[in-house]
Amino acid sequence: xxxxxxxxxxxxxxxxxxxxxxxxxxxxxxxxxxxxxxxxxxxxxxxxxxxxxxxxxxxxxxxxxxxxxxxxxxxxxxxxxxxxxxxxxxxxxxxxxxxxxxxxxxxxxxxxxxxxxxxxxxxxxxxxxxxxxxxxxxxxxxxxxxxxxxxxxxxxxxxxxxxxxxxxxxxxxxxxxxxxxxxxxxxxxxxxxxxxxxxxxxxxxxxxxxxxxxxxxxxxxxxxxxxxxxxxxxxxxxxxxxxxxxxxxxxxxxxxxxxxxxxxxxxxxxxxxxxxxxxxxxxxxxxxxxxxxxxxxxxxxxxxxxxxxxxxxxxxxxxxxxxxxxxxxxxxxxxxxxxxxxxxxxxxxxxxxxxxxxxxxxxxxxxxxxxxxxxxxxxxxxxxxxxxxxxxxxxxxxxxxxxxxxxxxxx
Amino acid sequence: xxxxxxxxxxxxxxxxxxxxxxxxxxxxxxxxxxxxxxxxxxxxxxxxxxxxxxxxxxxxxxxxxxxxxxxxxxxxxxxxxx
Numbered sequence: 001x002x003x004x005x006x007x008x009x010x011x012x013x014x015x016x017x018x019x020x021x022x023x024x025x026x027x028x029x030x031x032x033x034x035x036x037x038x039x040x041x042x043x044x045x046x047x048x049x050x051x052x053x054x055x056x057x058x059x060x061x062x063x064x065x066x067x068x069x070x071x072x073x074x075x076x077x078x079x080x081x082x083x084x085x086x087x088x089x090x091x092x093x094x095x096x097x098x099x100x101x102x103x104x105x106x107x108x109x110x111x112x113x114x115x116x117x118x119x120x121x122x123x124x125x126x127x128x129x130x131x132x133x134x135x136x137x138x139x140x141x142x143x144x145x146x147x148x149x150x151x152x153x154x155x156x157x158x159x160x161x162x163x164x165x166x167x168x169x170x171x172x173x174x175x176x177x178x179x180x181x182x183x184x185x186x187x188x189x190x191x192x193x194x195x196x197x198x199x200x201x202x203x204x205x206x207x208x209x210x211x212x213x214x215x216x217x218x219x220x221x222x223x224x225x226x227x228x229x230x231x232x233x234x235x236x237x238x239x240x241x242x243x244x245x246x247x248x249x250x251x252x253x254x255x256x257x258x259x260x261x262x263x264x265x266x267x268x269x270x271x272x273x274x275x276x277x278x279x280x281x282x283x284x285x286x287x288x289x290x291x292x293x294x295x296x297x298x299x300x301x302x303x304x305x306x307x308x309x310x311x312x313x314x315x316x317x318x319x320x321x322x323x324x325x326x327x328x329x330x331x332x333x334x335x336x337x338x339x340x341x342x343x344x345x346x347x348x349x350x351x352x353x354x355x356x357x358x359x360x361x362x363x364x365x366x367x368x369x370x371x372x373x374x375x376x377x378x379x380x381x382x383x384x385x386x387x388x389x390x391x392x393x394x395x396x397x398x399x400x401x402x403x404x405x406x407x408x409x410x411x
Numbered sequence: 412x413x414x415x416x417x418x419x420x421x422x423x424x425x426x427x428x429x430x431x432x433x434x435x436x437x438x439x440x441x442x443x444x445x446x447x448x449x450x451x452x453x454x455x456x457x458x459x460x461x462x463x464x465x466x467x468x469x470x471x472x473x474x475x476x477x478x479x480x481x482x483x484x485x486x487x488x489x490x491x492x493x
Binding site for chain 1: 450457
């Protein structure tokens with residue numbers, strides 16, 4: 001079975017564009033949640049989000065939907081870092097899996113607005129192709145000439161964690177030698193926010209946006225919607241080693257389960273089984289896990305249920321946990337990839353990123369929190385949890401750079 | 412609107428969607444040869460319909476091969492639209 005190296009990381013979120021901006025914000029515990037500026041929110045109850053700053057949007061052509069532009073930005077960064085042009089792998093052996101929860105929301109929102117509000121009788125001929133869920137995958141494949149295994153992965157908020165796990169399995173199985181894997185979502189439209197308002201799970205604090213998202217806190221009020229993308233360049237470990245390219249980490253394990261339960265109410269059992277599966281797949285024990293980037297949405301239901309799941313797997317071992325959604329918000333299908341990429345960047349830099357806004361943890365969430373401030377720590381292996389509506393769970397185990405490079409190949 | 416006024420407007424609309432030298436857009440120019448693919452032409456037709464507030468039928472649109480055909484299609488509809 002082939003090992004899977006991470007040789008490129010690309011990320012764009014409310015924390016900024018690129019790895020450097022991301023690490024700076026995660027280390028400082030700085031929130032990127034702010035008032036929405038990309039459209040008029042005057043008559044919305046919720047006027048805040050983890051919006052990608054407007055000045056970061058230069059680059060990919062406007063002809064693409066916003067979620068595809070994010071995917072292209074992140075892929076370009078990953079490809080640049082991984083020196084993809086010199087990778088020496090046939091295009092037919094390179095694939096793309098970009099997960100998305102909601103696809104081309106900007107395009108759909110604008111088109112429906114024309115039809116239903118402005119009574120227009122036609123919409124842009126590119127609307128269908130821009131809005132489709134695989135538009136981002138297709139744009140990335142075209143840009144980098146990837147002609148191998150490629151499709152979009154959809155499992156609500158677990159989409160990009162599934163995409164990264166599946167891409168790793170594709171390389172392990174020998175069906176491809178390199179994969180662009182990650183996720184992108186751009187759900188900050190009038191219609192989508194109205195939909196979330198209807199669910200009554202949004203934290204609305206329009207006056208103090210950076211304080212709104214409070215995972216695991218006793219006074220948490222719900223999630224903050226966000227947008228962005230992260231893409232990893234994954235590569236057959238041996239190929240990366242042979243070409244002498246720096247290995248930034250390794251996808252060590254993947255667990256994926258379904259609750260087969262309630263459509264929006266999460267189950268501790270489904271989450272716990274996914275966590276256990278990822279650990280077993282990495283062929284380690286729970287005590288080898290040095291950090292968990294929690295799903296930690298800051299909804300009442302998720303955080304308490306996720307705590308139960310973690311405790312069920314780790315027992316007495318108080319594994320360090322944080323939710324970086326407290327800073328970048330909940331970027332839907334892009335979340336898993338943003339959190340895997342962000343955690344890897346932070347851990348390779350020698351620190352655990354914090355859960356901010358956590359002054360008073362909820363007793364129902366009594367985990368070993370990395371609260372409010374980053375903690376200096378060397379960690380060999382971490383988990384990233386992602387749990388989507390519909391009971392779709394994906395957990396990815398990632399080995400950090402130093403540990404991945406030290407592990408002998410039979411590992 | 413005269414035919415040459417229509418042509419001039421169409422040149423502007425086409426060039427908004429596709430970076431093509433103005434002197435390459437003559438009535439005889441075959442759109443595909445100028446690098447305008449099928450999705451480009453749909454986007455251009457959409458822009459034309461919006462600009463002139465006209466509706467070009469699918470059948471009529473399918474018959475457009477050259478830039479001259481495009482001018483004809485608009486010229487047929489514009490006087491009626493005004």
